[in-house]
Amino acid sequence: MKTPVSPALVAVVGPVEPALLAAWTAHYRRFGIERFHLAFHFPDHVPDTWRHQLIAASHDLGIVPAQISTGPWHEHTNTQLRDSLREQAGTGWHLIADSDEFQTYPSPLAAVIAQAETARHKVIGGLVLDRATNDGRLALWRPETGLDRAFPLGGHLTHRLLKGDPRKIVLAHSSVTVASGNHRAPGHKPDPDTLACVHHFKWRSGVLDDLRRRVDRFTSGEWAEHTPAVRSEASRLLQHIDRHNGRIDVADPRLAFRRVTLDRLPDGWAAEATKIATTWRPHTAQSQSGSTISSPSPSP
Template sequence: MTPAPPVLVAVIGPVEPALLTAWTAHYRALGITAFHLAFHFPDHVPGPWRDHLLTAVGELGITPATVSTGPWHEHTNSELRDHLREQAGPGWHLLADSDELLTFPAPLGEVIVTAERAGRVVVGGLMLDRVTPDGRLAHWRPETGLDRAFPLGGHLTHRLLHGDPRKIVLVHAGVPVASGNHRAPGHKPDPGALACVHHFKWRAGVLDDLRRRAQNFASGNWAEHTPAVRDEAGRLLDHVEGHHGRIDVADPRLGFRRVTLDQLPAGWAAEARTIVTRWRPPAANPRR
């Protein structure tokens, strides 16, 4: 018996309507029919931008569960996500940020059946950062498509930024998930069946967002639990400053190569297993 599709749960910030449209189409193609979305807008976001995005989501046939404005404290995303999960009810929840498009090793229904037969209540994924051919943080046009605009996938997040690349992408209702969807305390995903979390964060405007985030956390305007977010932002800003405003796609540490959303990268199962099983939080967070 094919299980019911999971409910997609996501907290959305001030992204481009075109990205939201592509994101929604991707998940509908995977079989998602129920979207539980919260929109949160920091105070600096102009009203017309907010209104334009909310109009766009309405045209996609989705009614947001909640819309809020104000500081984006480190706990804001988790609180909104957990409220959405309570509303979503029983069954499986798919967790994906608005810049994360998932590719699974099998159709979504099969992934869930396999997890249930193994007695697992979570399914994991590993982030693969998507960038332009030359590493520029570029605007993209909807008609170009994400795969053509950002054809390279590599391991920027954990090899350069020292961030946690692990993700919980499917979780059963009632199972708590940590901040950032990185872990489900007490539950381990199958490391041999990890989804690829295509991470389309590195677009035009992200540097301003990172600077603003670092400044607000440092000043105390936005509450933080640890300096990890600021540290990761600083590493990325230092990197692009040292490479003429670009990500160094030729750096062999980062492993950039051509990938697409319609299939897992070559050798993904072994590569992802190795990274997930070996990854440990950095003992300290110096920029390097």
């Protein structure tokens, strides 16, 4: 049987807004994605009504969830669900994206995969670009506004402020194992000169409650962790927000926020992303194998 040209999309989805799921699905369908392998996980604090709404929204989008689970969001929860989905997706290329990650590629997806296969690469990489509002407020997003208009700025919050790993494996062949958080594939290195831009729409209204909950539950041991990376990054963001009156400091030149859009790579992206990806090193307090705050949100 011939392997389908279009990769299967694999994603673990937390209790995001149904409108975000709809925008995310539409974004990847524009790339020609037809097969969505989604697992929904709901921590115990999520109301039943939210869970039912999101599952109904998935069905309305023509996607039958491969798995639905509830309970603690342990650090290993996402990895176990993701790997189960990849097994179900079968042989071929898998596009791996969190539900707040909208990837943009340097060329059409089929060409990106063909180029990788010609070079005998089994993974394709990307780099996180955090999206923010014009004034750094953690805004309530309305679908009629559109993500690009609501969060027009893109910058390097994840690694320059939070000390998280901005590297992502965005496409991997089914024969390749991907590490926790989708940051690495042991034994495989993506081409650093053709990195996708992973637009990260995490910084929305409600995320602060999620971050505080992560810190509390990982600290108490209610949610199991392998490294302190998730807690440390969440704490850095909360401290930053407190110092800046509830906002991200989008004027900080270190974070390099500027206007970007989903329909093309940011100006100068290839050189910028290559430099960051090749020089980034784990923060001293963070194991390189650890997950980061950019893993799927338990709840924004």
